[in-house]
Amino acid sequence: MNALKLICLLVIFPLALAALGSWERQRAADTSTAVIDYSANLLIAKHQLQVLAAQDPAAVVDLGKEKIGVQLALSRLDKIEAEVPTAFRVNRVMLELAPWVIGLGLLASFIGLAALVGTQWAGQRAQQSREKLLQVFTLGSRLLPYVLVSHVVAIAATVALVLSYEGLAMWHVGRLGSGEVKLMAVLGVIAAFCVYSIGLLLKQLRHMLGIFKPEPLEMFGQVVTPEQAPGLWRHVRELASKLGALPPDHIVVSLTQGFYVTSSPAKVMLAGTPLSGRTLHVPLLHLGLLNPEEIGAVIGHELAHFAGDDTEYSLHFLPIYDGVNRSLGALMTTMMGSDLIQGWLMRPSFMFGVFFMQRFDHAVNHWSRERELLADAAGARLVGNAAAASALLRVSVLHTHLEDSVVALCDAATEGDLPGAVLAALRERELQLPPEALGIHQPPPTDSHPSNGERLKALQVHLQDAVHSATRAVDVESANAQIDAYFSTPQAVREQLSLELMAVSVSENAAHTHMLEAMAASTEGERALHEGGRWRGTLMAVLALPFVLLGLAIMSRPWLSPERLKGTPLSAVGAGAAIGSIALIFLWMGIRRFKRAPQTALRLTPEHFVFANLVKPLPIEHIANVRLQFAQGIWVTVELTPQAPLPERRKTAFGVPGARVNKKKRLVLLQMAQLCIDNQKIEPYEGLSLMLDYVNASAARKILHDRQG
Numbered sequence: 001m002n003a004l005k006l007i008c009l010l011v012i013f014p015l016a017l018a019a020l021g022s023w024e025r026q027r028a029a030d031t032s033t034a035v036i037d038y039s040a041n042l043l044i045a046k047h048q049l050q051v052l053a054a055q056d057p058a059a060v061v062d063l064g065k066e067k068i069g070v071q072l073a074l075s076r077l078d079k080i081e082a083e084v085p086t087a088f089r090v091n092r093v094m095l096e097l098a099p100w101v102i103g104l105g106l107l108a109s110f111i112g113l114a115a116l117v118g119t120q121w122a123g124q125r126a127q128q129s130r131e132k133l134l135q136v137f138t139l140g141s142r143l144l145p146y147v148l149v150s151h152v153v154a155i156a157a158t159v160a161l162v163l164s165y166e167g168l169a170m171w172h173v174g175r176l177g178s179g180e181v182k183l184m185a186v187l188g189v190i191a192a193f194c195v196y197s198i199g200l201l202l203k204q205l206r207h208m209l210g211i212f213k214p215e216p217l218e219m220f221g222q223v224v225t226p227e228q229a230p231g232l233w234r235h236v237r238e239l240a241s242k243l244g245a246l247p248p249d250h251i252v253v254s255l256t257q258g259f260y261v262t263s264s265p266a267k268v269m270l271a272g273t274p275l276s277g278r279t280l281h282v283p284l285l286h287l288g289l290l291n292p293e294e295i296g297a298v299i300g301h302e303l304a305h306f307a308g309d310d311t312e313y314s315l316h317f318l319p320i321y322d323g324v325n326r327s328l329g330a331l332m333t334t335m336m337g338s339d340l341i342q343g344w345l346m347r348p349s350f351m352f353g354v355f356f357m358q359r360f361d362h363a364v365n366h367w368s369r370e371r372e373l374l375a376d377a378a379g380a381r382l383v384g385n386a387a388a389a390s391a392l393l394r395v396s397v398l399h400t401h402l403e404d405s406v407v408a409l410c411d412a413a414t415e416g417d418l419p420g421a422v423l424a425a426l427r428e429r430e431l432q433l434p435p436e437a438l439g440i441h442q443p444p445p446t447d448s449h450p451s452n453g454e455r456l457k458a459l460q461v462h463l464q465d466a467v468h469s470a471t472r473a474v475d476v477e478s479a480n481a482q483i484d485a486y487f488s489t490p491q492a493v494r495e496q497l498s499l500e501l502m503a504v505s506v507s508e509n510a511a512h513t514h515m516l517e518a519m520a521a522s523t524e525g526e527r528a529l530h531e532g533g534r535w536r537g538t539l540m541a542v543l544a545l546p547f548v549l550l551g552l553a554i555m556s557r558p559w560l561s562p563e564r565l566k567g568t569p570l571s572a573v574g575a576g577a578a579i580g581s582i583a584l585i586f587l588w589m590g591i592r593r594f595k596r597a598p599q600t601a602l603r604l605t606p607e608h609f610v611f612a613n614l615v616k617p618l619p620i621e622h623i624a625n626v627r628l629q630f631a632q633g634i635w636v637t638v639e640l641t642p643q644a645p646l647p648e649r650r651k652t653a654f655g656v657p658g659a660r661v662n663k664k665k666r667l668v669l670l671q672m673a674q675l676c677i678d679n680q681k682i683e684p685y686e687g688l689s690l691m692l693d694y695v696n697a698s699a700a701r702k703i704l705h706d707r708q709g
Contacts, residue, residue: 003116003355005351006116006351006352006355007116009112009351010108010109010111010112010113010115010116010151010352011109011112011113011116012109013155014104014105014106014107014108014109014112014154014155014158015105015106015109016105017101017104017105017108017155017158017159017162018101018102018103018105018106018109018158019105020101020105020162021098021099021100021101021102021103021105021158021161021162022098022102024094024097024098024101024162024165024166024169025095025098025099025102027094027169028091028094028095028097028098028165029095031091031094031169032091032095035084035087035088035091038084038087038173039084042077042080042081042084045077046074046077046081049061049070049073049074049077050074052070053070053071053074056070057070057071058070061073080173083173084173087171087172087173090168090171093168094165094168094169097161097164097165097168098165100157100161101158101161101162101165104154104157104158104161105154105158107154108151108154108155108158111147111150111151111154112151114147115144115147115151115352116355118140119140119355119356119359120359122136122137122139122140122359122360123359123360123362123363126359126360126363126364127362127363127366130367130371133360133363133364133367137321137360140356141324144352144353144356147352148352148353156195159191160191160192160195161191163187163188163190163191164187164188164191166187167183167184167187167188167191170183170184170187171184216264216265216266216267216274217262217264217265217266217267218266218267218269219252219254219266219267219268219269219275219279219281220254220256220257220268220269220270220500220501220504221252221253221254221255221256221268221281221497221500222252222253222254222268222493222496222497222500223250223251223252223268223273223275224251224252224253224487224493227488228487228488228489228493229251229253229486229487229488229493230487230488231485231486231487232251232253232282232287232486232487233251235295235296235299235486236248236251236280236299236303239296239299239300239303239382240303240306242300242382243300243303243304243307243378243382244307245303245304245305245306245307246278246303246306246307247278247303248261248277248278248279248280248303249275249276249277249278249279250275250277250278250279250280251279251280251281251282252266252268252275252279252280252281252282253281253282253283253284253493253497254281254282254283254284254497254501255283255284255285255406255418255419255422255497255498255501256283256406256501257281257283258281258283258286258395258399259280259281259282259283259286259298259299259301259302259395260280260281260302261278261279261280261281261302261303261305261306262278262279262281263277263278263279263306266279269504270500270503270504278306280299280302280303282299284419284483284493284494284497285402285419285422285423285483286298286395286398287482287483287486288419288423288478288479288480288481288482288483289394289398289402289423289426289474289479290391290394290395291387292482293383293384293387293390293391294383294387294388294390294391294394295391296379296382296383296387297379297380297382297383297387297388297391297392298379298391298395299379300378300379300381300382300383301375301376301378301379301388302375304374304375304378304379305371305375307378321360321364324353324357325357332350369450369454372450372455373450373454373455373458376388376392376455376458376459377458377459379391380459385459385460385461386461386465386466386469388459388461389456389459389461389465389466390466390469390470392452392455392456392459392466392470393433393452393456393466393467393469393470394469394470396433396434396452396470397431397432397433397434397470397471398426398431400434401426401429401431402422402426405421405422405425405426406418406422406501407505408425409421409422409425410501410502410505416495416498416499417491417494417495417498418494418497418498418501418502419480419483419494419497419498420476420480420494423474423476423479423480424476426474426476427473427474427475427476429474431470431471431472431473431474432471433467433470433471513704513707516700516703516704517700517704519693519696519697519699519700520697520700520701520704521697522693522697523604523606523690523693523694523697524606525606526603526604526605526606527603527604527677527690527694528600528602528603528604528677529600529601529602529603529604529672529675529676529677529687530597530598530599530600530601530657530676530677531593531596531597531599531601531657531672531673531674531675531676532597532598532674532675532676532679532680532681533593533597533673533674533676533681534593534594534597534598536593536673538590538594539590542590545587591655592654592655593673594655595654595655596655596656596657598679599612599655599656599657600612600657601657601670601672602636602659602670604690604691604694605617605694606694606697606698606701607619607620607621607698608620609623609638609691609694611647611658611659611668611670612652612656612657612658612659613649613650613651613652613656613657613658613659614647614648614649614650614659614668615647615648615649615650616647616648618638618647618668619644620694620695620698620699621641621698621699621702622640622641622644622645623638623639623640623641623644623695624639624640624641624642625638625639626638626639626688626691626692626695627639627688628684628685628687628688630684632671633671633672633673633674634671634672634673634674634675634684634687635669635670635671635672636669636670636671636672636687636691637667637668637669638667638668638669638670639666639667640666640667640668642666644666646661646663646666647661647668649661657670657671657672658670675687
C-alpha cells in the first residue's frame with residue numbers, strides 16, 4: 001500500500017479543507033463588512049434621490065451606462081433595499097459554516113494522523129514479542145472500524161459544508177445570472193450527495209463496525225466423533241498427552257487440503273455445521289499414504305500449536321488475524337460490486353484496513369516462522385527427526401498427484417469410493433520430488449510457514465535419506481487397511497466424503513458449463529462493421545470543388561497573381577496549381593470516404609474475423625487479444641497467438657477498407673474513422689465489446705466441444 005497516498009487521503013486532504021475553511025471565514029468577515037457599508041451607502045443614496053425627487057419629479061439620474069428618471073431610480077433602490085436583509089442572513093450562515101469547516105477538517109486530519117502513527121507504532125511493537133503482538137493487534141482491530149467510520153463522516157460533512165458555503169457565496173444582491181444559478185444548483189446537488197452519503201454510512205454503521213469481526217472459516221468435509229473414528233481420536237489424544245497440548249474439540253476429515261488446526265469459528269460444508277473451539281483437519285487419503293510415524297509427526301506438529309506459550313497465540317491471536325484477513329477480502333468483493341456512493345464510502349476502509357494489516361505482516365511472519373520450526377521440533381520429539389523430515393517431503397511429493405487424481409475422478413463422477421480409486425490411480429504413478437519442493441510452503445489456509453528447505457535444515461536430516469523415504473511407491477492394500485483402522489464404519493465415511501465431493505464437483509461443473517453455454521450463445525449469426533459517414537465524404541468533396549475552380553481561374557488569368565510574384569515560380573499558374581492540387585487531394589479524400597462508408601471493413605462470424613483485404617478469413621482461435629487504439633481515428637488492433645501463421649494480404653479496389661499486418665509484432669491493424677453497424681454509429685467501447693464477445697464465444701464453444709469429445 002502506498003503510504004504517501006494514505007497520508008494524502010487521511011491527513012493532507014482534510015488539512016487542505018481546514019485551510020479552505022480559514023480562507024472562507026476571512027471572506028465571510030470581509031463580506032459582512034462590505035454588506036454593512038453597502039447598506040449604509042444605500043440609505044444615503046436613497047435619501048439623496050428622495051430630496052431630488054421632491055425638488056424635480058422629472059429629474060434624470062446618470063448611472064454611467066444609462067440615464068433613468070429619478071422615480072425609476074427610487075423604485076430600483078426599493079427592490080435592492082428589500083434584498084439587503086437576505087444578504088445579512090446569507091452572510092450570517094456563511095460566518096457560521098466556516099468554523100465548522102475548520103473544526104471538522106482538523107478533526108478528520110487528527111483522526112487520520114493518529115490512526116497512521118498508532119498503526120505504525122503498533123506494528124513496530126508487535127515485533128518485540130508474540131504477547132505484545134496479541135495485545136496491540138487486538139486493541140487495533142477493535143478501534144479500527146470506529147476510526148474509519150468517524151474519519152469518513154468528518155470528511156463527508158466537511159466537503160458538504162464547503163460546497164454549501166461556496167454555493168451561498170455566489171448569491172448577491174440583484175438579479176443572478178443563469179450561469180450562477182446553474183453552478184449554485186450543481187454545488188447544492190453535490191453537497192446533498194455528501195449528506196446522503198453520511199446518512200447511508202450511518203445507516204450501515206452496524207455493518208461498517210462489523211467489518212473486522214472474524215468470519216467463520218469454511219471447511220469441506222465431515223465431522224467425525226470419537227464413536228465414528230475411535231482409532232483416529234485415540235491416536236490424536238495420545239499425541240496431545242505426550243506433548244502436554246490441548247486436544248482438539250473437533251476433528252474434520254476430507255478428501256482435499258492438508259493437515260491443519262484452527263481455533264477460529266468454522267462452518268463445515270455442505271451441511272453448514274457450525275464449529276467453535278479447537279478443530280483439527282485431517283486429509284483422509286494421507287492417513288493411508290503416510291506411515292504411522294509420519295502421521296504422528298504431522299499431527300504432533302499441529303497439536304504443538306496448543307502447547308505451552310503457543311496456546312495463547314493460537315487461541316486468541318490467530319482467529320482475530322485470520323478473521324480480519326477474510327473480512328478484508330469480503331469487503332473488497334462488496335466494494336467491487338457496489339454503486340458509486342457505497343464504493344466511495346468503503347474505499348477508505350479497505351485501503352486503511354490493508355495498510356493496518358501490512359504493518360503487522362512482518363511481525364506475524366517472523367513469529368509464525370519461529371513457531372512452525374518449534375512445532376516441527378515438537379513433532380520430531382514424538383517420532384524422530386527422520387520420520388518428521390520424511391513426512392514433510394512426502395506431503396509435497398503427493399500434493400500434485402492427489403489433486404490431479406481427485407479432480408479427474410470427480411469429473412468422471414463414476415466412483416462411489418473415491419479414496420480407493422485415487423489410491424489405485426497413484427499406484428501407477430512414479431513419485432518424484434518436485435524441483436521446487438524445497439522452496440514451497442505447506443498449504444494450510446490460515447497460516448504462513450517457512451520453506452521446506454529451512455525446515456529440513458532445522459531437523460538436521462540428510463536430504464537424500466528424506467527424499468528416498470518420501471518417494472516410496474504407494475501400497476494400495478496397506479494404505480486402505482491403514483485408513484479403515486481409524487474408523488468404526490470406514491465404508492460409510494468413504495461413501496459420504498465421496499458423495500459430497502462429487503456433488504460439489506458436479507455443481508461447479510454445471511455452473512461452469514452454464515456460463516460457457518451462455519457465452520457461446522451470445523453471438524449467434526454475423527455482424528458487419530463499416531466506417532459510415534457518407535455525408536462527411538460528400539461534404540468534403542463538395543467543399544473541395546470551389547477551391548479547384550479557384551485554382552483553375554487563377555491559372556487562366558495571370559493578372560490575378562500578386563505583383564511581387566509575377567515572373568516567379570509562384571506566378572498565377574504556380575499559385576493556381578498549388579491551390580488546385582490541395583483541393584484535388586481533399587476531393588480525392590472525400591470521394592474515398594464516400595466510397596468507403598458502406599463497405600464492410602470487418603465481418604465477425606462465429607469462427608472468423610473477415611478482413612476485406614486478407615486472402616483468408618482470420619480464425620478466432622488464432623487471436624490472442626483485441627484492443628482499440630486512438631490516433632487519427634480508431635485502430636482495431638488484433639494480436640495473434642505465437643503459433644498462428646501470419647495472414648497474407650491482397651490488393652483491393654479503390655475505397656475498400658484494408659488491414660495492415662505488422663509481422664514483427666504479430667498484429668493485424670485496421671484504421672477506421674468510426675465504427676458503424678447497419679448505418680448506425682456505435683461507440684468504440686461497444687464495438688470492442690462486440691469483438692471480444694465473438695472471441696470469448698468461440699473459446700467457450702471450443703471448451704464445450706473438447707468436453708463432449
